[in-house]
Amino acid sequence: MEFRKEVEVSKVLVGGKIDESVVEVRYDPLTLQTSRIVKKNFPIQGGDFEEEVVSTSSWCPFCSERIEQMAARDPEIMHGELWKRGEAILFSNLMPYSKYSLVLRITEAHFLKLSEFKPEHFVDSFILIQDYIKKIPEGKYYITIGMNFLKPAGSSIMHPHVQVMISDISTDYFARLDWSALEFMESNGTDYWQKLVEVEKEGERYVGRTEKTEWLAAFAPKGFFHFVAIPEEKEFAEMSLEQLRGLSEGIVKVLKYYDSKNLNSFNFTLYCADRLGEHFRTNFHIVARTPFGKYYWCDVFYPKMLHDESVVFFLPEDYAKEIKEVWEEL
Numbered sequence: 001m002e003f004r005k006e007v008e009v010s011k012v013l014v015g016g017k018i019d020e021s022v023v024e025v026r027y028d029p030l031t032l033q034t035s036r037i038v039k040k041n042f043p044i045q046g047g048d049f050e051e052e053v054v055s056t057s058s059w060c061p062f063c064s065e066r067i068e069q070m071a072a073r074d075p076e077i078m079h080g081e082l083w084k085r086g087e088a089i090l091f092s093n094l095m096p097y098s099k100y101s102l103v104l105r106i107t108e109a110h111f112l113k114l115s116e117f118k119p120e121h122f123v124d125s126f127i128l129i130q131d132y133i134k135k136i137p138e139g140k141y142y143i144t145i146g147m148n149f150l151k152p153a154g155s156s157i158m159h160p161h162v163q164v165m166i167s168d169i170s171t172d173y174f175a176r177l178d179w180s181a182l183e184f185m186e187s188n189g190t191d192y193w194q195k196l197v198e199v200e201k202e203g204e205r206y207v208g209r210t211e212k213t214e215w216l217a218a219f220a221p222k223g224f225f226h227f228v229a230i231p232e233e234k235e236f237a238e239m240s241l242e243q244l245r246g247l248s249e250g251i252v253k254v255l256k257y258y259d260s261k262n263l264n265s266f267n268f269t270l271y272c273a274d275r276l277g278e279h280f281r282t283n284f285h286i287v288a289r290t291p292f293g294k295y296y297w298c299d300v301f302y303p304k305m306l307h308d309e310s311v312v313f314f315l316p317e318d319y320a321k322e323i324k325e326v327w328e329e330l
Ligand SMILES: [Zn+2]
Pocket: 057, 060, 061, 062, 063, 064, 109, 110, 111, 159
């Protein structure tokens, strides 16, 4: 496993003096996809958006008073029912992205601060998704679970929700993960993520552990403050309650850390190993997005949009060290 990076130094004339800036281009150890780390003193400034919380709650389709009427129904697997557990409600995506395309309303509250999410919000949601996966017909499917929170993360609805995409065809990056992981298994005799934990455990990107789950900062980040979780149990639908709790507790810790840095928006995804084979292990990724507020600025610009090249301003080793120090208290 290679942690390869190239460094470029750029010179800028500032106030009559030459200033040197370092740009790191890092290769993801599995996929070799590159990310650029531009070391920039980037201020993180969230903003107040109370007005938007109030105005969107007046029409929100996921609020409890409207969801029964407005939720799209799944005619086959769920027989037109909504599945509920705790505050979580599972239903069909009105705009499907794949053969089986679902949405989960995960909290009763229309809006939560990142510090207010609880492990149960995710545990209950994940259990509903497991129930659904167990009912889909035999065959190979690419299963991903994802979350967009607030407008900077691409979410059109403020109410916290998770999406599930179950498709015959993988997304572009999932395909890359799948075949890279197969190659890795063939040459190393172990799955990539297990090896990654082994290698990173004593290193400067290791964050900590929750029940049955290891957490680390990604070497080649795909977004701001990119953390990765690697569960002990491989297939999502088969995960024990302890495993789901460990994953969910870690998500809540990362969200609290984001909140402590004035971040308020994020994306996460799970690439599920179910039905893919021994070479794959379910893995979880979370990134913060530029914070929502009056002066919001989008962090996806042309390199990401058209080159599939991530550009970030924060060094994984720095924020891994920072979160590691408070991991147990979060
Ligand atoms: Zn709502």
